[in-house]
Amino acid sequence: MGQVVSTPETVGFLLVPRFSMIAFTAALEPLRLANHISGRQLYRWVLLSPEGGAGEASCGLRIAVDSAMDAAPSLPTLIVCSGVDGHWYDDRRVLSWLRRRAAEGVELGSVCTASHILARAGLLNGYRCTIHWENLAGFAETYPEIEATGELFNIDRNRFTCAGGTAAMDMMLYRIASTHGEKLAVSIAEQLLHDKIRQGSVRQHVAIQPNPGIDREELAAAVKLMQENIEEPLDLLALSAQLGQSRRNVERLFRKFMNCSPARYYLGLRLQRARQLLCQTKMSVMEVAISCGFVSATHFSKCYRDYFGVAPRNDQSSHRVRHLIEPVRQMAGVK
Structure with a gap:
């Protein structure tokens, strides 16, 4: 059963340079469909970039954003979207901004390689997390004190992380089901031709069967x-x-x-x-x-x-x- 929610939840997406387009859209589209299928505005979203210019994905497409991160409105939930070379991303201003959001109690999430960014900011200490299988070994070596599971997605208190790709869709469907009920999540999955909503505990398939x-x-x-x-x-x-x-x-x-x-x-x-x-x-x-x-x-x-x-x-x-x-x-x- 989902909770009764009267006001829309606003979700921020911080687009880091060369972010993964598929992971970003897989996280965003379930929110749009939640509004469409329910006939109500259950979610709003705000797109951010570090400087306010268009966010450029790893495929070269540019996405217009609503504002620079420093001008962002108050957000209860923020998802960092990363991709190619996210393991090297070390913009100190972005890391400091994320730490301030965490201190304010903002719920922080990541898709694809952005777990590296949250970890570099010190925001995954004491949390279980995951990351794309291709980055798992490097992440474990770089942050041996953090428990990285290799699962599709992890939700641990006010942190949620996923492996990227279509795993972002499963994570967001799980979150929608927790708030608005499983029936809505299933209807969204059907619209997306996603025949089965996978649980977060499922191991990343490629990690076991390469x-x-x-x-x-x-x-x-x-x-x-x-x-x-x-x-x-x-x-x-x-x-x-x-x-x-x-x-x-x-x-x-x-x-x-x-x-x-x-x-x-x-x-x-x-x-x-x-x-x-x-x-x-x-x-x-x-x-x-x-x-x-x-x-x-x-x-x-x-x-x-x-x-x-x-x-x-x-x-x-x-x-x-x-x-x-x-x-x-x-x-x-x-x-």
């Missing part, structure tokens, strides 16, 4: 076990024993469905995790190597170069240079 070709329970279990043992990799005998399978059967499954050996697939998972850490954290190459189960930087560098075609240090440097240059290029109108 390849859409995995449709066998035994293979999915093997991949999940590999992902859970990146820092201290299991050898094939230990992996097979934990799965309750013979070594030969595990090898057969990977050869048949993944077209490679279990060891090769496992190495790929570790190297992909390594690339996330190199590009999303300030960890050194040696620290990343150890975190991903390599006993030496030399061996790690060789495997990385063979897999990605570039040395880890060069890959890390080029990513950080792109992070610094891309905003300048966009401001100058260079495509």
